[in-house]
Amino acid sequence: MAEDKHPYKLSFVVRDYECDLQGVVNNANYQHYLEHARHEFLISKGVSFAQLHDEGIDLIVTKAEIEYKHPLRRRDEFIVTVNIQREGNVRILFVQDIFRLPDLKLIVKARVTGVAIKKGRPVAPGDLVFRLGLES
Amino acid sequence: MAEDKHPYKLSFVVRDYECDLQGVVNNANYQHYLEHARHEFLISKGVSFAQLHDEGIDLIVTKAEIEYKHPLRRRDEFIVTVNIQREGNVRILFVQDIFRLPDLKLIVKARVTGVAIKKGRPVAPGDLVFRLGLES
Amino acid sequence: MAEDKHPYKLSFVVRDYECDLQGVVNNANYQHYLEHARHEFLISKGVSFAQLHDEGIDLIVTKAEIEYKHPLRRRDEFIVTVNIQREGNVRILFVQDIFRLPDLKLIVKARVTGVAIKKGRPVAPGDLVFRLGLES
Amino acid sequence: MAEDKHPYKLSFVVRDYECDLQGVVNNANYQHYLEHARHEFLISKGVSFAQLHDEGIDLIVTKAEIEYKHPLRRRDEFIVTVNIQREGNVRILFVQDIFRLPDLKLIVKARVTGVAIKKGRPVAPGDLVFRLGLES
Numbered sequence: 001m002a003e004d005k006h007p008y009k010l011s012f013v014v015r016d017y018e019c020d021l022q023g024v025v026n027n028a029n030y031q032h033y034l035e036h037a038r039h040e041f042l043i044s045k046g047v048s049f050a051q052l053h054d055e056g057i058d059l060i061v062t063k064a065e066i067e068y069k070h071p072l073r074r075r076d077e078f079i080v081t082v083n084i085q086r087e088g089n090v091r092i093l094f095v096q097d098i099f100r101l102p103d104l105k106l107i108v109k110a111r112v113t114g115v116a117i118k119k120g121r122p123v124a125p126g127d128l129v130f131r132l133g134l135e136s
Numbered sequence: 137m138a139e140d141k142h143p144y145k146l147s148f149v150v151r152d153y154e155c156d157l158q159g160v161v162n163n164a165n166y167q168h169y170l171e172h173a174r175h176e177f178l179i180s181k182g183v184s185f186a187q188l189h190d191e192g193i194d195l196i197v198t199k200a201e202i203e204y205k206h207p208l209r210r211r212d213e214f215i216v217t218v219n220i221q222r223e224g225n226v227r228i229l230f231v232q233d234i235f236r237l238p239d240l241k242l243i244v245k246a247r248v249t250g251v252a253i254k255k256g257r258p259v260a261p262g263d264l265v266f267r268l269g270l271e272s
Numbered sequence: 273m274a275e276d277k278h279p280y281k282l283s284f285v286v287r288d289y290e291c292d293l294q295g296v297v298n299n300a301n302y303q304h305y306l307e308h309a310r311h312e313f314l315i316s317k318g319v320s321f322a323q324l325h326d327e328g329i330d331l332i333v334t335k336a337e338i339e340y341k342h343p344l345r346r347r348d349e350f351i352v353t354v355n356i357q358r359e360g361n362v363r364i365l366f367v368q369d370i371f372r373l374p375d376l377k378l379i380v381k382a383r384v385t386g387v388a389i390k391k392g393r394p395v396a397p398g399d400l401v402f403r404l405g406l407e408s
Numbered sequence: 409m410a411e412d413k414h415p416y417k418l419s420f421v422v423r424d425y426e427c428d429l430q431g432v433v434n435n436a437n438y439q440h441y442l443e444h445a446r447h448e449f450l451i452s453k454g455v456s457f458a459q460l461h462d463e464g465i466d467l468i469v470t471k472a473e474i475e476y477k478h479p480l481r482r483r484d485e486f487i488v489t490v491n492i493q494r495e496g497n498v499r500i501l502f503v504q505d506i507f508r509l510p511d512l513k514l515i516v517k518a519r520v521t522g523v524a525i526k527k528g529r530p531v532a533p534g535d536l537v538f539r540l541g542l543e544s
Contacts, residue, residue: 015304015307015308015311016307016308016311016321017304017307017308032287032289035287035288035289036287036288036289039287039288043347049288049346074321075315
């Protein structure tokens with residue numbers, strides 16, 4: 001499936017406490033930004049973490065590949081994009097980029113694999129696939 | 137009640153990611169250190185967060201007063217102490233200090249007030265008071 | 273000096289990673305929110321951390337008193353306010369509240385004392401006082 | 409180059425504040441654990457971040473591939489291992505695993521690529537290669 005040409009975007013600004021001794025955003029914080037954008041994206045698609053949890057389903061990340069292209073610095077504004085692809089029966093791949101504003105410099109490229117877990121086992125994302133527009 | 141002359145102590149080392157742009161540990165991280173020491177202290181006294189939770193009881197912090205005397209820097213070693221006092225019927229006061237090693241320089245002085253909550257209301261800490269040696 | 277009736281306000285939304293095992297925002301994260309609001313406030317007043325740093329001046333927090341009135345939960349929206357008062361010659365007191373939106377429920381009350389440091393010693397905030405409208 | 413059979417190991421215990429709403433360690437915190445172990449490893453090899461910084465050299469991460477095999481929970485003890493390989497002229501690959509104690513269950517597998525940067529450009533790690541025993 002082709003990636004959406006107009007992926008989901010969420011805006012952020014770097015907060016001072018997210019920067020470390022080197023004067024740049026600490027690497028782990030990019031995962032926070034990516035996670036927050038994924039969750040807001042899923043919610044925008046009508047996915048309810050609370051409802052899933054009541055059905056015994058947890059969405060978890062099984063793999064993250066993150067390329068750090070350029071650092072963000074204090075007070076930088078940036079956007080995090082979210083694109084999704086289905087991978088096999090049970091996995092969903094989130095293709096995410098971080099771009100600095102306003103020059104759209106590429107900061108981070110990430111590929112994050114998620115899976116829906118029920119009683120400790122991966123389950124077909126089912127309704128998720130429908131909600132996310134991934135049915136074939 | 138007099139403070140214990142030999143309070144509980146827990147050792148830490150500063151991790152680089154805990155430092156911020158100013159080259160020192162970010163203020164919020166001292167609360168992490170204080171919290172971790174309190175939890176380890178309570179567990180050392182036989183208090184089980186899991187068991188309390190099963191009984192519908194949550195321990196929460198209602199107030200924190202923190203004086204920052206001197207900053208910690210990358211790789212500094214330090215100890216966090218925990219002393220407790222009962223405050224009235226429902227509150228427990230944790231008197232905590234952070235000292236740098238090996239010179240025992242005072243880094244942080246903190247007074248953290250905790251309360252046991254059941255169904256949204258403070259309850260007498262009961263068994264906690266006994267476990268923590270606070271009965272009068 | 274009377275507190276400003278129309279203090280500085282900054283809006284936030286709780287991010288999932290800021291919540292802990294108890295399902296609420298971890299206490300240390302409120303300090304992050306308070307700090308970010310203070311920094312944005314100072315910048316809005318024309319205070320430049322970079323310029324101060326070049327002049328050898330660091331703004332540091334010497335004391336924080338935080339009352340936790342009610343917890344924030346995942347995806348709650350809230351505002352952090354900033355009011356300032358001069359305390360003696362060298363200290364500035366930040367009076368800050370956190371209110372949940374849209375019901376304006378009081379979440380946190382905080383009093384944070386800051387001081388300007390040059391070569392390890394407190395200095396009169398000087399130009400800061402002027403910039404912040406604190407001159408008497 | 410074969411991986412060292414006896415890599416560097418560092419022990420940790422999960423702190424409650426590192427766990428999130430799902431009751432497990434938040435994904436971003438594994439990067440903190442991995443980073444702290446890498447830094448301690450480099451220091452154990454005689455690499456001084458301060459000295460490198462004085463020489464205008466910063467060590468940065470350009471890529472992280474992290475597989476999440478099993479979650480860590482509150483108070484779990486675990487070790488983080490560090491193995492290194494040279495990749496071409498300027499890159500160093502850190503192969504890192506996280507194992508839970510005492511059962512040595514595999515928690516995370518990570519491959520983290522680092523590079524030494526001087527004036528914004530990658531430089532041959534030079535003395536680093538010697539210190540880390542990577543010369544061919």
